[in-house]
Amino acid sequence: MDLEKRPEQPVPQTDLRASDADRDRVADVLREALAEGRLTADEHAERIDGVYRAKTHAELEPLVRDLPGAHLARRPAASSPAPNRPTTGAVPAVADENLVAVFSSSVRKGRWRVGRRTHAYAVFGNVEIDLSEAIFEYQQVVIKAVSVFGNVEIRVPENISLRGSGGGVLGNFEVDTLDSADPDAPVVFVDGIAVLGNIEAKAKRGKRLRDLHDRMRKHLDG
Numbered sequence: 001m002d003l004e005k006r007p008e009q010p011v012p013q014t015d016l017r018a019s020d021a022d023r024d025r026v027a028d029v030l031r032e033a034l035a036e037g038r039l040t041a042d043e044h045a046e047r048i049d050g051v052y053r054a055k056t057h058a059e060l061e062p063l064v065r066d067l068p069g070a071h072l073a074r075r076p077a078a079s080s081p082a083p084n085r086p087t088t089g090a091v092p093a094v095a096d097e098n099l100v101a102v103f104s105s106s107v108r109k110g111r112w113r114v115g116r117r118t119h120a121y122a123v124f125g126n127v128e129i130d131l132s133e134a135i136f137e138y139q140q141v142v143i144k145a146v147s148v149f150g151n152v153e154i155r156v157p158e159n160i161s162l163r164g165s166g167g168g169v170l171g172n173f174e175v176d177t178l179d180s181a182d183p184d185a186p187v188v189f190v191d192g193i194a195v196l197g198n199i200e201a202k203a204k205r206g207k208r209l210r211d212l213h214d215r216m217r218k219h220l221d222g
Contacts, residue, residue, distance in 0.1 A: 082161035082187045090140045101125030117142045122150030129154045132207035136186040147197030154201035159208045166192035176202040
């Protein structure tokens with residue numbers, strides 16, 4: 001005898017698997033609680049250990065239930081994807097920084113402040129731009145890349161948004177689109193042309209921006 005097929009039941013919110021972004025939000029609430037003296041160093045360390053062991057929302061919620069910022073750790077509603085082009089007037093036409101490699105190499109990486117516009121030119125050379133540990137003071141950033149028999153390589157944190165617009169003439173232009181779950185996360189726009197060369201932009205695995213809201217708030221308040 002055929003069994004009656006039961007309707008599929010939705011997964012309860014607390015049973016949903018937690019993402020890295022969910023864990024980061026809980027960790028931010030715990031960090032604020034430590035800074036305000038609501039948690040001791042030992043309590044903070046114990047709860048942080050629990051954060052990165054948690055597999056579901058049900059395991060994360062008790063870690064911040066008694067803290068005033070608990071609502072900030074809840075899963076955010078889906079946000080609209082980042083725009084494909086910068087907002088008019090948000091990014092100047094003149095570059096804040098130029099990286100030029102002619103029969104040579106130019107590298108920008110580590111802890112550095114990202115301007116609103118960066119130009120990269122690789123002519124029989126190599127330009128490397130690593131934003132994985134950079135300090136973003138602006139939400140919209142443009143990188144204009146030109147490669148002629150050269151290579152421009154751009155790496156970004158996993159939790160920002162990334163957009164690309166360009167092409168290649170007997171060359172390669174490749175941008176791996178990213179959409180951050182955080183509507184306030186920076187958006188990096190890569191514009192470029194590769195002539196018998198290569199332009200590539202993608203996330204750097206395992207690298208994420210932390211304390212983004214603090215950084216943006218300090219810049220705006222300043």
